[in-house]
Amino acid sequence: MKIEPLGDKIVVKRLEQNERTSGGIYLPDTAREKPQQGRVLAVGPGKMLADGSRAKPQVNEGDRIIFSKYSGTEIEINQAEVLIISEADVLAISN
Amino acid sequence: MKIEPLGDKIVVKRLEQNERTSGGIYLPDTAREKPQQGRVLAVGPGKMLADGSRAKPQVNEGDRIIFSKYSGTEIEINQAEVLIISEADVLAISN
Amino acid sequence: MKIEPLGDKIVVKRLEQNERTSGGIYLPDTAREKPQQGRVLAVGPGKMLADGSRAKPQVNEGDRIIFSKYSGTEIEINQAEVLIISEADVLAISN
Amino acid sequence: MKIEPLGDKIVVKRLEQNERTSGGIYLPDTAREKPQQGRVLAVGPGKMLADGSRAKPQVNEGDRIIFSKYSGTEIEINQAEVLIISEADVLAISN
Amino acid sequence: MKIEPLGDKIVVKRLEQNERTSGGIYLPDTAREKPQQGRVLAVGPGKMLADGSRAKPQVNEGDRIIFSKYSGTEIEINQAEVLIISEADVLAISN
Amino acid sequence: MKIEPLGDKIVVKRLEQNERTSGGIYLPDTAREKPQQGRVLAVGPGKMLADGSRAKPQVNEGDRIIFSKYSGTEIEINQAEVLIISEADVLAISN
Amino acid sequence: MKIEPLGDKIVVKRLEQNERTSGGIYLPDTAREKPQQGRVLAVGPGKMLADGSRAKPQVNEGDRIIFSKYSGTEIEINQAEVLIISEADVLAISN
Numbered sequence: 001m002k003i004e005p006l007g008d009k010i011v012v013k014r015l016e017q018n019e020r021t022s023g024g025i026y027l028p029d030t031a032r033e034k035p036q037q038g039r040v041l042a043v044g045p046g047k048m049l050a051d052g053s054r055a056k057p058q059v060n061e062g063d064r065i066i067f068s069k070y071s072g073t074e075i076e077i078n079q080a081e082v083l084i085i086s087e088a089d090v091l092a093i094s095n
Numbered sequence: 096m097k098i099e100p101l102g103d104k105i106v107v108k109r110l111e112q113n114e115r116t117s118g119g120i121y122l123p124d125t126a127r128e129k130p131q132q133g134r135v136l137a138v139g140p141g142k143m144l145a146d147g148s149r150a151k152p153q154v155n156e157g158d159r160i161i162f163s164k165y166s167g168t169e170i171e172i173n174q175a176e177v178l179i180i181s182e183a184d185v186l187a188i189s190n
Numbered sequence: 191m192k193i194e195p196l197g198d199k200i201v202v203k204r205l206e207q208n209e210r211t212s213g214g215i216y217l218p219d220t221a222r223e224k225p226q227q228g229r230v231l232a233v234g235p236g237k238m239l240a241d242g243s244r245a246k247p248q249v250n251e252g253d254r255i256i257f258s259k260y261s262g263t264e265i266e267i268n269q270a271e272v273l274i275i276s277e278a279d280v281l282a283i284s285n
Numbered sequence: 286m287k288i289e290p291l292g293d294k295i296v297v298k299r300l301e302q303n304e305r306t307s308g309g310i311y312l313p314d315t316a317r318e319k320p321q322q323g324r325v326l327a328v329g330p331g332k333m334l335a336d337g338s339r340a341k342p343q344v345n346e347g348d349r350i351i352f353s354k355y356s357g358t359e360i361e362i363n364q365a366e367v368l369i370i371s372e373a374d375v376l377a378i379s380n
Numbered sequence: 381m382k383i384e385p386l387g388d389k390i391v392v393k394r395l396e397q398n399e400r401t402s403g404g405i406y407l408p409d410t411a412r413e414k415p416q417q418g419r420v421l422a423v424g425p426g427k428m429l430a431d432g433s434r435a436k437p438q439v440n441e442g443d444r445i446i447f448s449k450y451s452g453t454e455i456e457i458n459q460a461e462v463l464i465i466s467e468a469d470v471l472a473i474s475n
Numbered sequence: 476m477k478i479e480p481l482g483d484k485i486v487v488k489r490l491e492q493n494e495r496t497s498g499g500i501y502l503p504d505t506a507r508e509k510p511q512q513g514r515v516l517a518v519g520p521g522k523m524l525a526d527g528s529r530a531k532p533q534v535n536e537g538d539r540i541i542f543s544k545y546s547g548t549e550i551e552i553n554q555a556e557v558l559i560i561s562e563a564d565v566l567a568i569s570n
Numbered sequence: 571m572k573i574e575p576l577g578d579k580i581v582v583k584r585l586e587q588n589e590r591t592s593g594g595i596y597l598p599d600t601a602r603e604k605p606q607q608g609r610v611l612a613v614g615p616g617k618m619l620a621d622g623s624r625a626k627p628q629v630n631e632g633d634r635i636i637f638s639k640y641s642g643t644e645i646e647i648n649q650a651e652v653l654i655i656s657e658a659d660v661l662a663i664s665n
Contacts, residue, residue, distance in 0.1 A: 192379070193379050194377060194379075194380075195376065195377045196344070196376060199376055199377060234343075234377075235343065238332075241334065241335075242334050242338065242340045263320050263353070263376060264320075265310060265320055265351060267310050274351070274376045274377055
């Protein structure tokens with residue numbers, strides 16, 4: 001299966017919220033804006049700029065990211081649930 | 096029949112939602128933002144940029160795409176129901 | 191009579207909705223966003239760009255178009271009712 | 286009296302709505318967006334562009350125009366009631 | 381006293397509404413958008429453009445102007461009440 | 476203590492409202508948009524422009540300014556209450 | 571642990587609100603817009619500009635900053651609670 005996100009879209013696999021990661025990051029469930037950890041599976045060509053060229057995305061395939069919990073659209077690929085979100089919904093890369 | 100979408104518009108034929116595609120993508124009916132699969136029938140010249148030139152569309156005629164379910168306008172061409180949507184409503188190409 | 195639309199405005203004569211056109215396009219009355227077919231009678235010089243030049247319109251005089259039903263302003267020219275709409279309300283050219 | 290409209294503003298004298306003009310244009314009172322005919326009395330230097338220069342207005346002094354009925358500000362010049370509107374409220378020139 | 385308006389701001393002294401000016405302009409109290417006449421006392425350096433330079437204001441110190449009645453902020457200078465408004469609230473110069 | 480405002484922010488010390496200043500400016504308490512006088516204590520590097528450079532601020536450290544009363548954030552520096560506001564909230568310099 | 575904020579995002583550790591800092595800054599709890607002091611732990615590459623390049627952030631790692639209290643997203647890194655905020659939520663650097 002090949003999936004190519006449009007523009008600044010990325011495909012993300014959710015990571016378990018309740019594991020305290022080796023990287024030491026923990027995302028409390030009670031946070032005001034609930035953040036979510038995930039693994040980037042695919043990255044679009046980047047947001048279109050005013051001159052028609054593409055902005056190079058900051059995230060790369062394989063990155064572990066923190067993103068806004070309520071963003072994106074759920075789809076299922078090969079029986080695994082993934083999300084399509086915009087790079088603008090990503091807060092940080094936490095490799 | 097010839098149909099030429101304006102700007103960043105594209106003409107899409109909806110694909111059945113409940114078939115698990117060979118590509119392994121399944122779009123659950125219970126998803127928060129309901130996505131939809133389709134086949135691109137026609138592509139406009141692209142969104143007009145600030146200098147009057149056109150942005151090259153990322154989707155091409157024949158592409159299988161995932162797009163937001165509630166976007167676009169329904170019309171009927173040769174007794175087949177199709178949709179005119181904006182490329183901005185496309186989430187990913189899933190060829 | 192000479193009518194010159196401003197900027198990206200165009201003058202359109204509505205075509206009958208209930209005829210299945212030779213081009214095979216049919217616009218169902220029950221569509222969520224009601225589309226409308228029309229014939230372009232006059233085209234403005236195009237939308238002004240950021241540098242003051244004009245964007246070349248994609249539609250041309252004589253084109254058969256599909257546009258959003260509830261857009262534009264009705265006026266009467268030589269006892270025929272026509273509409274002034276923006277090119278941005280045009281979905282596709284269906285010659 | 287000299288009146289110089291700012292930027293993209295123009296000064297317009299309303300024309301009678303109920304006369305079927307020689308140009309054959311009639312503006313029905315029942316139209317969804319009520320249009321209005323007028324004669325352009327004065328034209329500003331044009332809308333300021335991003336680089337500080339001025340966009341050349343499409344309308345000229347003396348033009349007969351169709352514009353949105355509910356736009357603009359009424360003032361009285363030499364006992365005649367006129368309107369100051371933006372060129373963006375003009376739909377078409379109907380000389 | 382020296383007052384230097386910021387950016388596109390100007391300082392205006394209101395003129396009596398009910399005098400029919402020598403210029404022949406009269407601003408009816410019943411107008412939908414109530415206009416107001418005034419005299420320009422001070423002009424800012426102009427609106428900042430995208431490149432950081434300033435747009436040359438169209439109004440000059442001493443100009444008699446027509447502006448939107450409900451715009452601006454009232455202050456008192458040397459016991460005289462004046463207004464600070466944006467040049468964008470000026471409709472026309474009526475010298 | 477060193478405080479460096481971000482971008483177009485400035486630090487302002489409020490001046491007494493009820494003193495009729497030597498400059499002759501008086502800000503009535505009943506004004507529709509309540510203005511406020513202040514002294515500029517610190518100026519940021521200026522608003523970021525589209526190309527990443529900074530717009531030179533019009534206000535300078537030490538300027539007496541008139542600004543919108545309800546703008547900004549109160550903080551206390553060396554037991555004195557000051558405000559952090561945007562330069563866009565400044566109406567005029569009244570030195 | 572390595573955390574790389576996206577774009578104009580920064581990671582901030584909150585500082586105690588009730589200590590009157592050596593820098594002499596005190597942030598009253600009763601302020602209309604509650605400000606907050608913090609220490610910058612990580613800075614993103616900067617906001618993307620229109621041409622796809624990055625704006626150099628004004629804040630640097632290690633800076634003591636004043637920012638809007640209710641901005642950002644809480645996460646926990648190595649058992650310490652931190653915030654991810656946008657540089658646009660920073661009011662001043664108070665080193």
